[in-house]
Structure formats: C-alpha cells, structure tokens
Amino acid sequence: MTTVIDVPARAATGLTGCLDLDALPGRDLDQDELRALASTIARDPARWRHHLAFDDDNRVYVSLHRDSHVDIWLLCWTPENDTGFHDHDVSSGAVAVVDGTLVEHNLAVGTETIETFVDGGHVFSFGPDHIHRLTCAVSGSVSVHAYSPPLWRMGQYAVTADGRLHRHSVSYADELRPIET
Template sequence: MNRNAPQPDLLAVAARWAADPAGWPVPLRFDPAERWYGRLAAGADHEVWALSWLPGQGTDLHDHGGSSGAFLVVAGALTEETVSAGRLRPRRLAAGAGRRFGARHVHLVANRGDEPAVSVHVYRPALRRMTRYQLTDGRLRVAEVAEAGVAW
C-alpha cells in the first residue's frame, strides 16, 4: 500500500456498500436473540460490516480499539449515544444518515424504534479489539476488553 496515497472516506465506502444490499456476500438476517452482524469485506486498509437491529437491540458503551470508522443507516433508524460532560447524549439517525468517528470515539448504538434497522460500518484499520465501558458517576470505567476472533 502506498502510504502517500489518499485514504478512502469511510462514510463514502459505507454508502457504496449500503447502496446494494442484494450484492452483499453474506445474506442479511435478523436474529430475535441478539443483534446480527456479518463481515462484507476486508482489505489492506479497512473492513466493512453489515449489522441488523430488531427493536430494542443495541450495543454496550464501547470504543473500537484504536480504529477510526463510519457507519450509515441503510433502513430504519438508530440512536447513537456519546458521552459529553459526564452524561450520555443521544442522536437519532434515520435511513440515509451516517457519521464518521475517530480512533478514540466511545459510543453506544441502539434501535429505539418500532421497526427493524440495518446499518453498514467501516473501520480503519480492521477491528482487533473493542473496549466496553460503564458510565459511573459521570466517568467512563473499563468493563471488558474484547478481542477479535474470541468475542466476535
């Protein structure tokens, strides 16, 4: 890889994948027991995942182990919550909306609506670890460090 070559915009990569769910190499599915995810692509500088969310499904508060990223809502709506001034601040993202984030971003994402949701997530570099947190007395505290190949 040429280190001087411009890196692709991760939200644009997510949008390209989101535009053609029928062309995904893994079939989209919904799992009533837990949020479903499937890897769509892995390259030298990034990886792409599809996620499905039934109403009420979501993540814990987490980071991406030093990876930057972006995600785009393909269908339905998701709520992303980030920590600001010691509190969780929600932001609703409807179909077609997305967001980029840096390597130190901590958030939780959930389907707080009544309809299923689908999203595409892109990470650079590929995810190797994720740290899960608890927000206690306005401070983030590490709850668990999950390793790729072990926890997902």
Template sequence: MTVSTTAPAENRLAEMAGALAAAPDDWLRRVRLNPDGRWYERLHRDDDHEVWLISWLPGQSTGLHDHGGSRGAFAVALGELEEDDLGGTRRVGTGQTRAFGPDYIHDVRNTSTAPAVSVHVYSPPLAVMNRYELTGAGLVRLAEERAEQW
C-alpha cells in the same frame, strides 16, 4: 449523506459505508434477524479496512464501546438507529452516515419499533474493542474484546 467529521480518512470510510448501504442488491439476501442479539457478518477484510453488515431488532444495542484505535463510519441502510457519543444523542435514519476518529466511544441502538440494517467500515480492521459503563464516578472500562472473539 450526513457525515459527522471533515477528516479525510473518516470521510473516505463514510463514503464507502454509504455507497454499500445504498446498494441493497449486494447484501440484502445475507441479512438475518436474531431475537437474541444483533446479527452481524463481515463482508470484506483487507490490510486497509473491513466492512460489517449488522441487523438490529427493536431494543438491541451495542452498549458503550470504542474501536481499539481504528477509525470508522456507519451508514443506516434500512430503518433508524440512535447513537449516543457521551456528548449527545442523535437519530441516524436511512441514508445517513456517521464517521468517527480513533478515540471515539459510543453506544448505538435501535429504539424504533421496526428492524434496522447498517453497514460499518473500520480502518485499520478492528483488532480490539473496549466495553465501558458510565457511572457516577465517570467512564469505567469493563472489558476488552479481541477480534478472534467475533
């Protein structure tokens, strides 16, 4: 497992995401592939954290976004994703995990030729996500999405 930070809170989330990603019997039957956009389903939510399962067809992307102050981690369960955090781009393959703090902005996308599945854990549970665009003038906030919109 590859973890991007050593902060205890993020490591705990990465361990949770990695453990679930490594247990396909717990989620594989739920996965759907949607040609119109990423498919996602919340698997768990409590006061401390929430867990999402996401499938990605080739070309599907999140766009630049943050997590509204929540810490998070994602693990690739099947396939390969690419992550751009404004400081660099990296491939995240099956079994690899990325963790991040509350002010993290990134874009995750499937640039491969095959579907991918990932598990995402956020703490506290997501209340809002902000969408961004990188322009010549810098990072511009485009929109705020509230949890009730998902």
C-alpha cells in the same frame, strides 16, 4: 444562548460518495473515504441483502469484507439490540444507516447521555478516540459499518454505581452488548 453539541452523528449526511472495493487506495482510509465506502456498500443491496436476519436476543452482524486496510460489516437491528458503550481502539469508522433509525448515544460527564437519531439514507464517521453506544429506534433497521485500519479489538465500557468508568478490552469478533461491573 443555545449550546451546540458536536458529536459525529449530528454531522450525518446523505449516502453520497463513491468508493468501491475495487478502487481502494491500498492504505488505511480517512474518515471521508470511510463515509464514501460505507455509502457505496449501503447503496448496493445485492452485496448484503441475502444476509438480512433479525433477532431480539442476539444482534445479527456479518463481515462483508476484510483486508489489511479496511473492515466492512452489515448489522441488522431490533429495538432490543444494544452495543453498550464502546470504542474501536485504533480504528476510525463510518456508519451508514440503510433502513430504519439508529440512535447514537454519547457519554457526557455530569449530565444524561447525548442521543442522536440517524435515519435510513444517512452516514456519519468518527475517529479512533470516539466512544459511543448504538441502539435501534425502529425494528428491522439495517446498517453498514466500515473501519480502517481493520478492527482487532475494541474497548467495552461500564459505569459503576458510584460513577467510575471501566474499560474492558474485547475482540472485534465478540458481540457488543452492555456489560455490568
């Protein structure tokens, strides 16, 4: 019997849906709306192409939009970039991979992490209870991330040598990277 593991990235779909910034409903968005918004922004490179830059030492990320209900970021990736395990506190989110391939890693107790490759042209969403780590499989990968409510803080996780999990609260403006305990 094959066990199907339910993780958000495995439910990635093509970049579909249409929700633009001028049509936002004036409230926090649900996961379907976040997928549609991230897809719309990802399919409009005129909004973000001028921000593209890649750095092996420091992941490049730019805030594209922020209001009282939604937060949108452009992220540029190389294989050396790694967010480390993190959550988004009270925010739901969506990740639209524009170009390249990202790898979502999910923590799993008693086994290796669960890895899911998400290729360009795909989007997935998750709720505020989701803990994951993102890395890049292809140099020059680009992604658009949408969060609602807007990010204020996140939890950064580290696993100690004896297997204990520790959460550290960080600002939404801090670069996410693996932390040591």
